[in-house]
Amino acid sequence: MPTSSLLPKFQRLQECVNQTVIGQERVVEQLVIALLAKGHVLIQGLPGLAKTRAVNGLASNMNAELHRIQFTPDMLPGDVTGGEVYDAHSQSLSFKRGPVFSNLLLADEINRAPAKVQSALLEAMAENQVSVGGITYSLPELFMVLATQNPVEQEGTYPLPEAQMDRFLMQVLVEYPEKNAEKEMLKMLRSERLGTSLDVAGLSVEEVQAAQNLVEKVSVSDAIDQYIVDIIDATRYPEKYSPELASFIQLGASPRAAIALDKCARSYAWLNDRDYVTPDDIRAIAHTVLRHRIALSFTALSDKMTTDKVIDQLLKQVAWV
Incomplete structure (x- = not known):
């Protein structure tokens, strides 16, 4: 491209x-x-x-x-x-x-x-x-x-x-x-404080909207879609992936999380000059997309587990095929 x-x-x-x-x-x-x-x-x-x-x-x-x-x-x-x-x-x-x-x-x-x-x-x-x-x-x-x-x-x-x-x-x-x-x-x-001026990008609203339209055209394969769905599924049914993961997650992510992973991954791919999404793109934005959508259990909190650490484990458990 x-x-x-x-x-x-x-x-x-x-x-x-x-x-x-x-x-x-x-x-x-x-x-x-x-x-x-x-x-x-x-x-x-x-x-x-x-x-x-x-x-x-x-x-x-x-x-x-x-x-x-x-x-x-x-x-x-x-x-x-x-x-x-x-x-x-x-x-x-x-x-x-x-x-x-x-x-x-x-x-x-x-x-x-x-x-x-x-x-x-x-x-x-x-x-x-x-x-x-x-x-x-x-x-x-x-x-x-x-x-x-x-x-x-x-x-x-x-x-x-x-x-x-x-x-x-x-x-x-x-x-x-x-x-x-x-x-x-x-x-x-x-x-x-001395009044030194900084460079300004000067992007217009029209340019931002044009770029947003280009991001929507970034292609996502069926395998990537499956990877996204598997990650979200692991937040809802962690017992299928790991007993330890199941003990840490109280509430999983909603369907909006899957939509957000898709959107952010396409944006990340476009910023890296690609017109297709890779598994690395998903992993690069997973924490930012999921950390406010997963509720931790009392066990996780008592073990001083953060949401980001739980997401780390989740990404290790969900295989990319």
Whole structure:
């Protein structure tokens, strides 16, 4: 397959974002994969690890509209969707659009919002629309929610319901950078304060949509489909594969997980200049797709097993034929 003229632009996008978020190349790659796969991302990490900066970096390298919502316990659904406002001049109600009407929506600390607010966002994520006052309003065709979450603070937070967790295509974990990367980060921040300009990829919305269409054309063989289904089956019926695996998994993944594996694998293959998916593509994105869709048992938690370690075992048990 000849290299698409769009591929170098997305490789450039990653390079430019990596200039502003030092030492998080894997995180940036996963955000671009989700963008190409038309999915939403839950970004989880401790405070100060550049979760918000990564999203801002992605948006600043695209000619796309970014809105940010800082979620708090006292929020109302209208703070996300917008609502009807009385116009004294026309003596009628008119709909004022909320921040959800954007290409990229940064939902900062999403688990601080109460259930009603999260439900309002759920409709937008699932159906690309919002309903207010009995009227449905469509969101932009390019619409992506990038939600951040702090894994340690519990006071004043509301756990995301399983239905909403499943709507996220990927859960991206942001970890501490390496020492050398942190040193480079200090230099980069000093340069920013001195006004040094960084390169900008300048991707347009139309180019992103064109690339998304190309990703949908990446071919997936019947054997790869079977591999995806076998992996998901192993999360639901782990006793068929290993007694130890069965003791670790309490609840398996939904059919959305299979769809997400397919979408992300095709995006990953396209970014690597291939028009077909390989088993390595599936394994490369499996953790990000599955880690928020598998519920661990008490045995796993007591043994200090993480979801990623369980997925490691799962991938070893499911054979590629």
